[in-house]
Amino acid sequence: MSQRLSIARKPYTPRDRVDRDRFNIILDVEAEVISNSYLFTGASVxxxxxxxxxxxxxxxxxxxxxxxxxxxxxxxxxxxxxxxxxxRPSRRMPRYLDKIIIPGSSIKGAIRSRIEYKCSPSISCYSVESRELPPKQFYRRHIGYWGENVVDARGACSPDNVCIVCDLFGAPGLLSRVYFTDMVMSSGGVSFLKDLGVEAVNPNSKFNLEVNGVNFNFTDLGLMLAGLEIFTGS
Incomplete structure (x- = not known):
């Protein structure tokens, strides 16, 4: 049986103004597919x-x-x-006006998960509304990295009492403070991978992305840079 884990929580940061010593940000990001791999975004059958x-x-x-x-x-x-x-979802990469894109919602979810993965499990509720986490197969990497304490019951966040990740990315009843445009391919191309039956982005292809943050402080900015793997060395 899991133990009760104490999560660091606080009242939410306002979304309708910029507080003293805080700021709005716009990050222009260029991302490149690694040289030894293809990239596919989609859903399974x-x-x-x-x-x-x-x-x-x-x-x-x-x-x-x-x-x-x-x-x-x-x-x-x-x-x-x-x-x-x-x-059966499409086996092709998403497109908008004939340009290859990666939906901003997919990027946001991946970056949120990356922040939760890299940071102490005591700072995040993992967006779980019930007391217990889902079955372990859904977050086995977290278990491998942090150990069995990630299965401890932690409760859900509410707008008046949020963990640092929900305060940034949003929670049920609470708007996000960070917004992602779709990633648009600026160079490169796609190939159809016959073995997998999907269209994937070629190695070394590049995408552009804009990230907008509302009422940030330097902790929020640091979390975003860590999630984007900027200045992390990993």
């Missing part, structure tokens, strides 16, 4: 449940209005009428 109840709902509602079935029975009817649908 997965199944979703689709509820096939349209043809039956009118009859069910009429039975409910006549008092023949209860509300709980309606819910059970809906849940019992689903089918699995396989979703």
């Amino acid at each position: 997965h199944k979703v449940e689709v509820y096939d109840v349209v043809g039956r709902m009118e009859n069910v509602i009429q039975r409910y209005l006549r008092g023949e079935i209860s509300e709980d029975e309606i819910i059970n009817i809906i849940y019992n009428q689903y089918r699995g649908v396989e979703i």
Whole structure:
């Protein structure tokens, strides 16, 4: 059974103004794919449940209005009428106006995870809303790096009581203070990798990205630079 872990939390930083000794920032970043690897961004094939109840709902509602079935029975009817649908995402790199891009949301998530990975687990709630973390296979690198204490219960952040990572990147009910544009390819190209069946960005390709930060201090800036692997030597 996991132990309760104390997370360093504080009231959230205002989003609607720039406080004394704080500043807004714009970072212009150029990123390059490493020379010995391709880059792919996308999602795996997965199944979703689709509820096939349209043809039956009118009859069910009429039975409910006549008092023949209860509300709980309606819910059970809906849940019992689903089918699995396989979703196959595109195997091509995302594009906008014929330019290869990496969505800003993907970059933001990766950088947030990188900050959590590099910093002490006692500073972040890992955006988990329940007391316990998900199954270990979802964060085995964190376990390998920090040890078993990353599975300790830590509770969820709220707008009035946030960890330093949620204060920067946002949490349920709390806006982010950092915004990422899409990364747009400035040089390089893509290739179709037959073994994997996907289109991937070629080695040494370059992308441009803009990061906007609101009401930052130097701790926030340091976290961003660490997440972007700027001046970290790693």
